[in-house]
Amino acid sequence: MTEYAPDDGLLVIDGLRKEFGGLTAVEDLSFAVEEGEILGFIGPNGAGKSTTFNCVTGVYPPTAGTVYYDGEDVTGEPAYEMVKRGLARTFQEFRPLPDRNVRKNVELALVPDRVLSLTGLRGETRERAVEICERVGLGDRLEQTPDELPHAGLLRLELARALATDPDLLLVDEPFAGLSNSEVEALSATLEELRQDGLTQVVVDHNMRGLLSLIDRAIVIEFGAKIAEGPPEAIRDDERVQEAYLGGEDR
Numbered sequence: 001m002t003e004y005a006p007d008d009g010l011l012v013i014d015g016l017r018k019e020f021g022g023l024t025a026v027e028d029l030s031f032a033v034e035e036g037e038i039l040g041f042i043g044p045n046g047a048g049k050s051t052t053f054n055c056v057t058g059v060y061p062p063t064a065g066t067v068y069y070d071g072e073d074v075t076g077e078p079a080y081e082m083v084k085r086g087l088a089r090t091f092q093e094f095r096p097l098p099d100r101n102v103r104k105n106v107e108l109a110l111v112p113d114r115v116l117s118l119t120g121l122r123g124e125t126r127e128r129a130v131e132i133c134e135r136v137g138l139g140d141r142l143e144q145t146p147d148e149l150p151h152a153g154l155l156r157l158e159l160a161r162a163l164a165t166d167p168d169l170l171l172v173d174e175p176f177a178g179l180s181n182s183e184v185e186a187l188s189a190t191l192e193e194l195r196q197d198g199l200t201q202v203v204v205d206h207n208m209r210g211l212l213s214l215i216d217r218a219i220v221i222e223f224g225a226k227i228a229e230g231p232p233e234a235i236r237d238d239e240r241v242q243e244a245y246l247g248g249e250d251r
């Protein structure tokens with residue numbers, strides 16, 4: 001059943017279904033990401049969050065359903081096409097190049113055809129990498145190698161790498177895992193600044209720690225289906241959400 005029109009949001013997911021053999025990981029999931037918002041995409045472990053975004057970012061073709069980006073049907077488009085269209089994501093398990101410094105790691109993530117066509121302008125590539133590092137709070141760590149960064153710094157480097165593709169929409173995967181409360185606050189402030197600069201964001205997480213003060217709205221899924229959608233306070237008080245997390249003391 002069609003619930004959304006192609007231009008109901010920057011990203012629109014309509015009737016998405018993904019099966020792996022006999023297992024249905026995502027079932028008839030529909031939602032829209034509005035331009036300029038920070039949307040929380042929340043669900044317990046195994047709820048289907050990664051599968052949803054793997055279907056959106058071109059890792060897997062969906063079994064059924066439609067994905068629209070910027071008004072166009074992009075269902076099943078490969079990952080590099082989605083990046084070209086302006087969709088980027090961070091990965092929880094990322095591996096920066098260990099023998100390159102922070103600036104170089106970001107330089108190497110800059111859109112390749114742009115870098116190649118600007119070989120005469122290497123200074124510009126460097127400048128752009130430095131600018132991105134500054135945006136994510138790594139301006140004073142440009143010459144450090146990844147192993148010299150604290151965990152929170154590595155997360156910021158992953159954010160910088162994703163920003164290097166110049167996205168309009170960024171999917172941020174569990175950004176607060178392993179961070180202290182003050183680091184969560186500092187990273188939230190960075191994400192909020194990026195939003196002020198026009199970057200729409202979907203923050204994916206299995207718990208709500210740190211999210212409620214950052215997000216405008218949340219979608220909560222369980223067993224591959226949407227169980228709640230709304231502003232953070234309503235989500236927190238929603239009975240189905242509380243049931244889904246029953247016993248989950250990490251809410």
Ligand SMILES: Nc1ncnc2c1ncn2[C@@H]1O[C@H](COP(=O)(O)OP(=O)(O)OP(=O)(O)O)[C@@H](O)[C@H]1O
Pocket residue numbers: 020023024025043044045046047048049050051052205206
């Ligand atoms: N490539 C795959 N092949 C088979 N089953 C898969 C595959 N990827 C995910 N699944 C299954 O699909 C379901 C949803 O998993 P998914 O990783 O999307 O959940 P999640 O919400 O991202 O969980 P987490 O918070 O633990 O990352 C799970 O039952 C998982 O075992």
